[in-house]
Each structure stands twice: as structure tokens, then as C-alpha cells.
Amino acid sequence: QYYHEGKGSDPVLHFYETFLSVYDPATREKRGVYYTPEPVVSFIVRSLHEILEDKFNKTYGLAHKGVTLLDPAGGTLGFLAKAIKTAVNDYSKKYGAGVVQKLIKGHIIQNFYSFELMMAPYAIGHMKMSFLLEELGYQMEDDERIKYYLTNTLDMEELQESKFPGMSSLSHESHEAGKVKKEAPILVVLGNPPYSGHSSNTGEWISNEIKEYYKVDGKPLGERNTKWLQDDYVKFIRFAQWKIDQAGEGILGFITNHSYLDNPTFRGMRQSLMTSFDEIYILDLHGNSLKKEKTPDGGKDENVFDIQQGVAIAFFLKYKEGRKKLVARHEIFGLREEKYSWLNKHSFRKVKWEKVVPHPDFYLFIQTDNELAKHYYSFMKITDIFPVNSVGIVTSRDNFVIDFDKKKLEQRIRQFRDSGIDDETIRITYNLAENQSWKIKEQREKLRKDHDWKDKITKILYRPFDERWILYHDDMIERPRREVMLNLLNNNLALITNRQVKLENISHTWITSTLVDFHILETANASAYIFPLYLYPEKTEKRKSSHIQMMIFEPEVEYKVPKPNIKPELIEELKGRFKRKVTPEDIFYYIYGVLFSNTYRTKYLEFLKTDFPRIPFTKSYELFVKIGRLGKQLAEFHLLKSPALKRGVARYPIPGTDKIEKIYYEDEKIWINKQQYFTGVKKEIWEYKIGGYPICEKWLKERKGRAFNMDDLTSYLWIISSLSKTIELQKEIDKYYEEVEKSLTGE
Secondary structure (H helix, E strand, O other): OHHHHOOOOOHHHHHHHHHHHHHOHHHHHHHOOOOOOHHHHHHHHHHHHHHHHHHOOOOOHHHOOOOOEEEOOOOOOHHHHHHHHHHHHHHHHHHOHHHHHHHHHHHHHHHEEEEEOOHHHHHHHHHHHHHHHHHOOOOOOOOOOOEEEEOOOOOOOOOOOOOOOOHHHHHHHHHHHHHHHHOOOOOEEEEOOOOOOOOOOOOHHHHHHHHHHHEEOOEEOOOOOOHHHHOHHHHHHHHHHHHHHHHOOEEEEEEEEOHHHOOHHHHHHHHHHHHHOOEEEEEEEEOOOOOOOEOOOOOEOOOOOOOOOOEEEEEEEEOOOOOOOEEEEEEOOOOHHHHHHHHHHOOHHHOOOEEEOOOOOOOOOOOOOHHHHHHHOOOEEHHHHOOOOEEOEEOOOHHHHEEOOHHHHHHHHHHHHOOOOOHHHHHHHHOOOOEOOEOHHHHHHHHHHOOOHHHHEEEEEEEOOEEEEEEOOOOOOOEOOHHHHHHHHOOOOEEEEEOOOOOOOOOOEEEEOOEEEOOOOOEOOEOEEEEEOEEOOOOOOOOEEEEEOOOOOOOOEEOOOOEEOOOHHHHHHHHHHHOOOOOHHHHHHHHHHHHOOHHHHHHOHHHHOOOOOEEOOOOOHHHHHHHHHHHHHHHHHHOOOOHHHHOOOOEOOOOOOOEOOOOEEEOOEEEOOOOOEEEOOOHHHHOOEEOOEEHHHHHHHOOOOOEOOHHHHHHHHHHHHHHHHHHHHHHHHHHHHHHHHHHHHOO
């Protein structure tokens, strides 16, 4: 009765989704179990039906004799049900209702398969199939069943026979599923596999198969963090790819997380898919709130699911005889109901697919300007210029080991070392959380033995323009990133830039002369990397007096002779090109200038969003020097070292408490409380962002509730001046940047 009089066209599905969200939300979250909206299911199934007819010479599509179909993550069988209805309706329209019984008995029951890991949807799915077949006028005989198996798709091990009650039937089920996995040729794989970044599917078979995605162009990916390749949806794609490769031909139609389309970590996966399949069609449904996606005209873009991660429908086609490779895509933005309406009105034949040309090394499944891509990829990648690099420091206890005030930090550490204070008091007082590798009792004992702990208190760039003090001690910090950070304990500079950016505007370049925090340029899911200019011998840990002056704005300091962290071949190439001496600093400042060019950022936005920046090195020495000088000026302003900062832009006219309470901007004034403000601040300065942070507001917010001291006041006035000069210098750089590109093409 619930089925026949229920809600919507699939009441069983709604019943299960509601049940799981209330009864077991943790399982729903862990397994990535979200029912697929009917317009999505319908679009995928109707499209597969058309692809079979148009491209695989299957006259009756899903109803064609011998077409085998598998949903490897069946759930409550929404996809299988739609496939059965589509096959039956289309076939009966052609030949009449009299053919339905034969079609179901001779084709659908024999050739349509599905797998499911969880018992509840498995049971509901079987119930749903009974209702559906009854509705279609088919009564299953006692020895018939829908080939829907309780099994882990990604595990090739079968359950062994057991004497426990019920286990023999489960063992038989596992054995039957195993035969389908290993032996049955499958022509169509479809569905909505689970999304789970923390996959519990770590069996031997899938762990070996997924290694295919860990290489590109025959070489290892070389990624520090490959965890996203372990997401369950990636493993299900790999299973389906393997299954179709096994059959020698076939179609894969999935809706999944869309990260694999352009994330650099997935480039090996993209290349592998292009190798296996002849044609790839991507319908990007967007809706990624993590990326703050909007429609092309700036409107709201919603997801077709109740999730933050954007999604895409993909069709992967493999022909027995092989075909010329093709990747094509289409994309939809807008409100959820608008997307549902579009999906209901369209199918594969009606989509205006646009050809995409995926280029080495990234094989992106997104639309790029092919000539522009070829040009951009001829530039030198920043990681090839500065071979030693890493993300910033992760302390896992910022509030304890980092402070604005050096004396307060010292006082905390003294108490931490004080054996007269018990561990529990320390834990409660400083709200310290323990983990597997960090126990309060053990770390206190270790720190007591270090009599030089004060020497390890040093500066850290916590956010742009926001220097603080940190106890840089291996026993107190989760990830100290020593391979890079030890070089910044000495006289040095480092470039900071992102690997990829999830925003529509690029402002992800900065500089430091100190240690750097992990979240320095934080945007959602995009870490900043630090590229030191010089590398020091490991034992050199502290700045000392010297006779070598490295940076013009640094006093003379003593240090062991470092070596440049710049590829030697680049230095030699530029020397040869310009017929002049080129120093590591010259290269560093030139790069810094280029990365602050708004022309460069706009022109290469799509590429900068997906991977580390690449640098065009001009063939003109004059341009190299001009941009380098501007880059150097920017660096001095960003490090607050420029003498020009003393010629202020803003004023702080009203005396008062100096306490930062309510922060807002109005009429070229930045208010910090009801009485006090900074005046003379243009809107473009107030809105200026670095790494996604609106700097003027962010710096104040970090200090809300505190009162300005003299250093704070000077710093903030200088920050305003620095941003004002940055905007001016960026315009200057843009005057020369197009000449850089022309010098490369000989125009």
C-alpha cells in the first residue's frame, strides 16, 4: 500500500532516505549514502538507452538482447528500477504489451545486476523490485530472483561456508556475486557510488587496482598528499573501468563528486580513463559551495544533492574496435529546481557537447583555450624553479604555542615546564587536547630537559602582515616542516603561493622572512606552499653576526654560506640569455613581480586555479630588470621594510581607549569602536584581499577585544600604506607584463 499510494514516484526510496537520516545519520555520513534525485536517475538511464542505440548498434537500447547492466552501489535500486521501466516501456511501445513477460523473464532477470553492502537498502531494494515487477504484470516464480547481491563491490574475497545459522545463504550470495564481479561481461555500469574521503574499503584487490591512478606518463605522481585518490567514488570508478576493460567494450554512466575533473592529484586517473575509454562526456552540475560557485552572471548556484561538494554526471564509452579519442563536456549552473527541470527535458542526444582537449601533464576535463594552454604550459613551473618547498607549520595547539606577546608565551612555557604544577591543571588551564603522538605528561618531561627552550621562541608569519611569536620546538608542534622552516631561522626570504585556488579571483602570493603558519593564505581546501630562496646547512639554526649582506633591507648578519634554492640550470640559462650576471635575488623578485600582475592572473586564471603557477621568463633583459625592481619594491612593502611607509596614507585622528570592538567601513573610514577610526582609506584598500582574506578587516578581527599598543598602531597604518602602494605597483607591472609575453613570441 505504501508503494502504490506513496509519496512521489519512488516512495520506497523516500522512506529509506528518511529512515536512515533519523535512525542512523552516522552511517549515512560515513558511507556517503544519499539517494539520487529522480531527474538525475532519469537523465542517466535515458542517456544510456540512447547511447546503446546510437553508438553501440543496440536497436532496442536497454531492452536489446544480451545487454548486460550493473549498478555496483545499488542502494534501494533507483537506477535499476528506472532501467527496467525504460526497457519495458520502450519495447512495449514498439511491439505491444504482450512482449513484456518475455522481455522480463528472458532478458531483464537474466542480465540486470546490482550490488549493495548495507543490509537495510538491500532488503528494501528487493521489496521494491517485487512491487515494480508486480506493477509491470510479472509474477516471479519460486526459483527466480533479481540478481541483486549483498556484497562489497570493491572486495574480491568471498565469504567462506559456515555452520552458523544464515551464514550458508550469505556464503552462497557472496559466491554468486563473486562470479559476476570476476567473470560476467558487463556492457553498462551505472549509478551513484558513495562519496567518502575516509574510505574503509582498503582490501587487497582495490588497493592494487587504484595504484593505476598514482602514476602519470609512466612516472609516479610525486604528490605529498594523495588521500583524495582513496575516496570511495574514485574506487568505484576504478572498479567500473576494470570491468569494462575486462569486457573489451562498454559504457559507464555515474554521478559523482566532480573534483576529479580538474584537481591536479587526479591527473593520473584522468590519463588512465582516457587510455581505457574512447569517448568521455562530462555534464558538470557544479553546485560546489566549498568553492563558492556562482552562475556565470553571479547568481546563486545550488547542488542537486544536500551536500557541499559539487557533482558531475559522466559517460565513459569504450568501443570494441576503438575510435578516435574524444573528451566533451557541458555544464549547468543555477538553482536546484532549475537543474532538475533541465535534466527532465534533456538526454544525451539533446545536450550541446563541447569538445575539450586535455593537455599533458594534467589532462584536465575542463574547458581551456587550447592555444593559451599550450603557451602557458611552456612556462616554467614554480616547483621546478624552487625544488625545496612545503606547506606551512601545523601546531595542533596554536593558542598555546603561539602568541602576540613574547613574554606571555614565555610565561606559559615556564608553567608548562614547572614540575610543581600537576598535569591536569595544565590541561584544564590551557585547554590542551592529547592525541596518540602527544601526551601532556611526556611532553612536559621532554621540555624540562631542554634548557635552551627560550632560544626556540622565534617569529612566525601567522597571516599576511600578522607576525607573532612561536615556540618552534619539535616536541610541541605537530608538523614543524623542518626541511623548509630551518632555512627561515636564518637570514632568508621565501615566496608563498598556492597549489590551487577554489576562488574566482587569484590573490594567493605573499612573502616571508620568518617561519610560516599552514593557514597563511587559507581558502577552502587549498594549502599555501613556502619556497625559500636559500638553503642552509642543517646545523645552522639561529641568526648570528656576519660579513655578508644578503638582502638590502637586512642588517649585516653572520651565517654559514647558503646555497640558492633555485634550479642551477635556470640561473645559467638566464645568464646566457642576457649575457649578464643574474643573481638568485634577481630571479626571486622578477617572479614576485610577475605573480602580482593582474594581467597575468586574469589571463591564466583557469590554470592558476588548478595547479602551481608557471612563470614566463622574458627574453628582454630590460624587462627582466624593470619587473624585478617592481617586485622588489612590492616585497619591501609586504615585509613592512620600505622607508616609503613612513609617508602615511591613513590617519588615526581621535584619542580614546584604542580597543578593537566593532569593526566596520564607511566613507573612507575604518571604525574600530564607537569613537575611533582610521580615515583616508579608499574602498579598494579596505576590500583588498590576499589569499581570500580581506586584509584590513582580517588583521583587526584577529585582535578583537584587544587594545592597540604603539607597535600595533604603527603596523596597521603601515599595512594600509602598503596595500595602497601594492595597488599602484600592480598597475605599473601590468604596463610591462604584455611586453614580457611579446618578447617570448617575437612579436
